[in-house]
Amino acid sequence: xxxxxxxxFAVGGLANAAYLFIVAAxxxxxxxxLRVINMxxxxxxxxxxxxxxxxxxxxxxxxxxWGGMLVAVAVAGAIGGVVEVLVLRRxxxxxxxxxxxxxxxxxxxxxxxxxxxFGANYRTIVSPIPGHLNLGGYSYASYSLFMIAAxxxxxxxxxxxxxxxxxxxxIRAAVADPDLLNATGVNVTRxxxxxxxxGAALAGLGGSIVxxxxxxxxxxxTDVLVLAFAISVIGGLGSIVGSAVGALIVGMxxxxxxxxxxxxxxxxxxxxxIMTAVLIVRPRGFxxxxxx
Amino acid sequence: xxxxxxxFVALIPPxxxxxxxxxxxxxxRFQIFLGTSALVLALWAIxxxxxxxxxxxxxxxxxxxxxxxxxxxxxxxxxxxxxILLGLAAAPLxxxxxxxxxxxxxxxxxxxxxxxLTLAISQLLFSLAFTWYDFTGGDNGIAVTVPDQLSDYTTLxxxxxxxxxxxxxxxxxxxxxxxxAALLSIRENRQRAAAIGINVKAYELAIYTIAxxxxxxxxxxxxxxxxxxxxxMLYWTANAQPVVVTxxxxxxxxxxxxxxAFIYVVxxxxxxxxxxxxxxxxxxxxxxxxxxxxxxxxxxxPTVFLRLRERFHRGEQAEAPPxxxxxxxxxxFDVRKALATDAIQAEEVHPGQTLLQIEHLSxxxxxxxxxxxxxxxxxxxxxxxxxxxxxxxxxxxxxxxxGQLKPTSGTVKFDGRDITGKAPHVIARTxxxxxxxxxTIFPKLTVRxxxxxxxxxxxxxxxxxxxxxxxxxxxxxxxxAEAVGLGAWTDLPAGQLSHGDQRAIEIAISLxxxxxxxxxxxxxxxxxxxxxxxxMELVRRLATERHLTLLFCEHDMSVVFSTARTVTVMHQGRxxxxxxxEQIRHNPDVQKVYLGELEQEELGA
Numbered sequence: 001x002x003x004x005x006x007x008x009f010a011v012g013g014l015a016n017a018a019y020l021f022i023v024a025a026x027x028x029x030x031x032x033x034l035r036v037i038n039m040x041x042x043x044x045x046x047x048x049x050x051x052x053x054x055x056x057x058x059x060x061x062x063x064x065x066w067g068g069m070l071v072a073v074a075v076a077g078a079i080g081g082v083v084e085v086l087v088l089r090r091x092x093x094x095x096x097x098x099x100x101x102x103x104x105x106x107x108x109x110x111x112x113x114x115x116x117x118f119g120a121n122y123r124t125i126v127s128p129i130p131g132h133l134n135l136g137g138y139s140y141a142s143y144s145l146f147m148i149a150a151x152x153x154x155x156x157x158x159x160x161x162x163x164x165x166x167x168x169x170x171i172r173a174a175v176a177d178p179d180l181l182n183a184t185g186v187n188v189t190r191x192x193x194x195x196x197x198x199g200a201a202l203a204g205l206g207g208s209i210v211x212x213x214x215x216x217x218x219x220x221x222t223d224v225l226v227l228a229f230a231i232s233v234i235g236g237l238g239s240i241v242g243s244a245v246g247a248l249i250v251g252m253x254x255x256x257x258x259x260x261x262x263x264x265x266x267x268x269x270x271x272x273x274i275m276t277a278v279l280i281v282r283p284r285g286f287x288x289x290x291x292x
Numbered sequence: 293x294x295x296x297x298x299x300f301v302a303l304i305p306p307x308x309x310x311x312x313x314x315x316x317x318x319x320x321r322f323q324i325f326l327g328t329s330a331l332v333l334a335l336w337a338i339x340x341x342x343x344x345x346x347x348x349x350x351x352x353x354x355x356x357x358x359x360x361x362x363x364x365x366x367x368x369x370x371x372x373x374x375x376i377l378l379g380l381a382a383a384p385l386x387x388x389x390x391x392x393x394x395x396x397x398x399x400x401x402x403x404x405x406x407x408x409l410t411l412a413i414s415q416l417l418f419s420l421a422f423t424w425y426d427f428t429g430g431d432n433g434i435a436v437t438v439p440d441q442l443s444d445y446t447t448l449x450x451x452x453x454x455x456x457x458x459x460x461x462x463x464x465x466x467x468x469x470x471x472x473a474a475l476l477s478i479r480e481n482r483q484r485a486a487a488i489g490i491n492v493k494a495y496e497l498a499i500y501t502i503a504x505x506x507x508x509x510x511x512x513x514x515x516x517x518x519x520x521x522x523x524x525m526l527y528w529t530a531n532a533q534p535v536v537v538t539x540x541x542x543x544x545x546x547x548x549x550x551x552x553a554f555i556y557v558v559x560x561x562x563x564x565x566x567x568x569x570x571x572x573x574x575x576x577x578x579x580x581x582x583x584x585x586x587x588x589x590x591x592x593x594p595t596v597f598l599r600l601r602e603r604f605h606r607g608e609q610a611e612a613p614p615x616x617x618x619x620x621x622x623x624x625f626d627v628r629k630a631l632a633t634d635a636i637q638a639e640e641v642h643p644g645q646t647l648l649q650i651e652h653l654s655x656x657x658x659x660x661x662x663x664x665x666x667x668x669x670x671x672x673x674x675x676x677x678x679x680x681x682x683x684x685x686x687x688x689x690x691x692x693x694x695g696q697l698k699p700t701s702g703t704v705k706f707d708g709r710d711i712t713g714k715a716p717h718v719i720a721r722t723x724x725x726x727x728x729x730x731x732t733i734f735p736k737l738t739v740r741x742x743x744x745x746x747x748x749x750x751x752x753x754x755x756x757x758x759x760x761x762x763x764x765x766x767x768x769x770x771x772x773a774e775a776v777g778l779g780a781w782t783d784l785p786a787g788q789l790s791h792g793d794q795r796a797i798e799i800a801i802s803l804x805x806x807x808x809x810x811x812x813x814x815x816x817x818x819x820x821x822x823x824x825x826x827x828m829e830l831v832r833r834l835a836t837e838r839h840l841t842l843l844f845c846e847h848d849m850s851v852v853f854s855t856a857r858t859v860t861v862m863h864q865g866r867x868x869x870x871x872x873x874e875q876i877r878h879n880p881d882v883q884k885v886y887l888g889e890l891e892q893e894e895l896g897a
Binding site for chain 2: 037087090091095096097098100101102104105106107108109110111112113115116222226229230232233237268269272273275276279280283284285288
């Protein structure tokens with residue numbers, strides 16, 4: 001491979017890492033504060049992707065996408081709120097088994113609903129930032145570069161939220177000791193709803209941002225969920241830094257795995273081999289929190 | 293139960309339209325086909341429940357083992373042109389081989405991460421099946437034309453029924469065996485299971501492998517009537533089927549998932565053809581309903597059912613809330629024993645040989661020195677108390693002795709053997725029993741089972757996959773229960789007993805393990821004064837009768853001074869001093885440490 005090719009695939013890897021990070025950060029945030037693995041996380045991502053495409057195309061090319069994104073993130077956040085109040089609130093503190101199965105049930109329901117509402121066909125939306133950037137004989141899609149920048153900004157935003165706001169302070173306190181936080185007068189019930197809605201909105205943002213670069217179909221929920229799990233396991237659940245590291249590893253492996261002929265068919269398998277290897281060495285991933 | 297099993301298999305064909313020779317129209321053939329698929333699904337789901345229901349493991353790789361079974365048959369028959377029955381025999385073995393390897397890997401992770409890792413493994417196997425065109429046929433899968441003798445639906449049905457029947461019988465015998473008892477104890481309480489000497493990880497790996505073996509068998513049978521192996525069988529979402537079926541039928545009864553399988557097949561046939569998307573929603577609603585409507589976990593479903601039935605038959609049966617009445621029974625017992633207790637206390641102390649020897653033991657958590665250079669000897673037959681203010685390192689010390697924590701440095705010797713840093717189940721087997729600070733018993737098992745299972749583990753019987761666990765040591769457990777004053781409540785779920793009586797069960801479990809040394813971590817925490825007296829009376833009596841050595845930590849000084857013969861005082865992770873209760877009572881350093889923590893008069897000053 002020439003250095004130019006390496007750069008090309010590295011940028012491709014970064015673009016993968018970008019949307020995967022946004023999704024995984026939401027999953028990880030929810031796990032950190034609520035100690036719940038949200039099996040319906042991919043479903044929220046899928047809903048947002050569909051909403052972005054449908055609303056975006058309705059509003060017209062270009063600017064329409066941004067309108068679609070706004071609606072999509074709001075919809076994902078709102079559905080997250082409903083799920084938290086109706087389902088999760090009743091399974092906190094119970095066995096992981098119950099929480100896994102409860103959110104799994106939600107994912108089945110959403111999957112069915114999405115197929116009824118949006119049908120089984122793939123849908124697409126034109127990139128709101130068209131054009132390419134030429135560098136060293138290779139062209140880079142402007143939208144990929146936008147995704148990378150957006151992920152960095154969102155990562156910074158989540159960090160600022162966690163470490164520079166009251167809400168973030170409470171979330172971090174909830175991660176450490178929810179009972180104590182409750183005793184200090186913070187409404188932990190409402191905090192949990194808020195955190196879950198933020199997590200859902202991040203899933204939605206990921207689904208929305210990825211819509212122009214991939215075809216949107218009714219199986220993207222499980223595809224992204226599996227990758228988000230791989231990232232969380234590699235980076236460690238409950239850590240935003242872990243999500244970033246995990247997303248970079250997974251994004252790069254997919255990008256370079258596809259390009260090396262010998263590994264091409266097994267690019268995805270590679271992700272899971274790495275995930276397995278990491279867990280064998282570090283059973284809670286690189287930056288993981290204990291699970292109870 | 294076994295009879296029901298055979299009836300269950302034998303009764304299906306009439307229900308499903310019987311025989312294509314008698315009734316050769318297409319619809320009855322279809323019914324027979326559905327019956328076959330329900331049988332296979334039942335086998336698959338029951339094998340899933342071996343993990344979910346009997347050990348509480350959530351695996352997302354079970355579909356992969358089912359798929360491995362199917363591919364094994366397809367490859368052996370289609371690619372290597374060997375007899376299909378050979379393929380069928382190889383299917384469970386291949387699945388078990390993949391299962392044991394992947395299970396070993398998945399076990400590196402705990403609980404949630406275990407579930408995620410099984411998911412990754414499942415996806416790995418899927419992508420192998422999906423992308424390895426030359427071997428697996430990639431996304432086309434492998435089509436199989438079943439040989440003539442198995443191609444007619446009725447024959448195939450009876451063949452499948454026979455195989456499934458044998459498999460169910462084997463699994464049924466397994467869960468009722470001492471091996472099954474070990475699984476049940478893990479499901480109920482992992483920590484307690486390890487403390488009675490069960491190697492939790494080894495048993496989990498064993499059942500994971502056995503479950504994958506039967507899943508492979510189910511996958512192999514699937515090929516016979518579907519005549520196709522395809523990669524989606526291994527995709528992790530395919531696990532929805534066994535999960536939903538298991539939850540539908542219930543996880544706590546052996547045949548529950550089989551009933552779930554029949555409901556599922558009927559429902560699937562009625563709904564999914566016309567409304568495929570609505571079917572997903574229905575499945576989701578079922579899982580959600582089971583999860584939310586059954587508080588306290590999936591395994592509580594029968595409890596909810598019983599509660600409903602009780603409400604229905606209110607007043608017919610006298611309920612037995614044992615806490616109070618048990619107390620009454622023991623009160624009488626106490627009065628008779630009062631003099632004896634005094635006699636024990638007056639008894640002279642004969643310090644024996646050193647039973648437990650701790651040397652320079654330290655444990656640090658980051659910068660915190662929880663236990664620092666502690667050396668301690670516990671003599672045979674002694675009642676040794678460890679006291680000290682909160683944070684003195686008492687619980688950490690206990691955890692170091694029983695293997696819950698590994699020491700940073702130092703050694704622990706018990707009965708002449710070095711047990712430093714050994715796993716809890718290994719230490720339990722050397723003869724150290726433990727009652728935890730928070731009572732840990734098997735709450736849903738009966739008092740008798742609590743003791744029986746401990747005896748089974750102690751005798752090393754839990755490796756046996758045959759025999760009826762409930763019949764072994766039944767009388768011995770009853771005797772032991774009577775010795776700790778619980779003889780009348782042996783058939784009640786242990787969790788229903790009062791706090792004090794649960795403590796008594798915990799101590800009895802230590803006795804069932806033949807422990808020479810019993811560690812009691814705050815034995816009277818959370819007890820009323822009356823319960824405290826009762827509990828300590830029991831402890832003293834058992835220690836004397838059974839020549840036990842006690843090591844306990846306790847905040848209640850009246851308990852310490854009425855029971856202990858030796859007292860060690862810990863402060864900030866170190867041993868401050870050691871002596872007889874009388875010496876400790878008058879030690880000015882000890883009073884200084886406790887000042888501000890406890891009132892003077894509690895020290896008896």
